[in-house]
Amino acid sequence: xxxxxASFTKRLSDNGKALHRAMASRKASAGADKSLTExxxxxxxxxxxxxxQRAQRRAQGLLPGPSPLDKLVxxxxxxxxxxxxxxxxxxGAKDAKEAKKPKATKSRAEKQEQKSAALDAARKTxxxxxx
Numbered sequence: 001x002x003x004x005x006a007s008f009t010k011r012l013s014d015n016g017k018a019l020h021r022a023m024a025s026r027k028a029s030a031g032a033d034k035s036l037t038e039x040x041x042x043x044x045x046x047x048x049x050x051x052x053q054r055a056q057r058r059a060q061g062l063l064p065g066p067s068p069l070d071k072l073v074x075x076x077x078x079x080x081x082x083x084x085x086x087x088x089x090x091x092g093a094k095d096a097k098e099a100k101k102p103k104a105t106k107s108r109a110e111k112q113e114q115k116s117a118a119l120d121a122a123r124k125t126x127x128x129x130x131x
Contacts, residue, residue, distance in 0.1 A: 008054040015050060019043040 022040045036044075106114070 008050060008057070012047065012050050012054070015043055015047045019047060 019040065022037065022043060026037055026040065
């Protein structure tokens with residue numbers, strides 16, 4: 001699983017702190033010994049790998065990505081498949097189509113038309129005839 005770029009900063013910080021503690025404990029216990037301990041070498045190697053991964057992620061982020069148009073064109077839209085017809089269902093489907101009633105709800109255009117007609121009627125009735 002890829003590591004999020006934002007987590008590199010925290011991981012590098014934690015690694016640096018652990019490396020510093022290991023170096024400080026070595027100096028305190030054995031004096032100014034020049035050789036590194038196994039823990040220090042492991043932490044230094046991990047730090048090096050983290051920095052390389054961070055650099056790769058930053059370079060990848062600079063590369064051009066797909067444009068919104070490309071994403072739109074490549075979007076997969078599922079196509080409905082025809083259902084296999086059964087002998088009993090074929091007759092029932094024809095009856096259902098014939099008995100189908102128009103929908104009871106009005107479309108948006110019909111509602112807008114009705115609303116504008118009501119406003120016009122209200123405007124006309126509010127005017128009183130001149131005497």
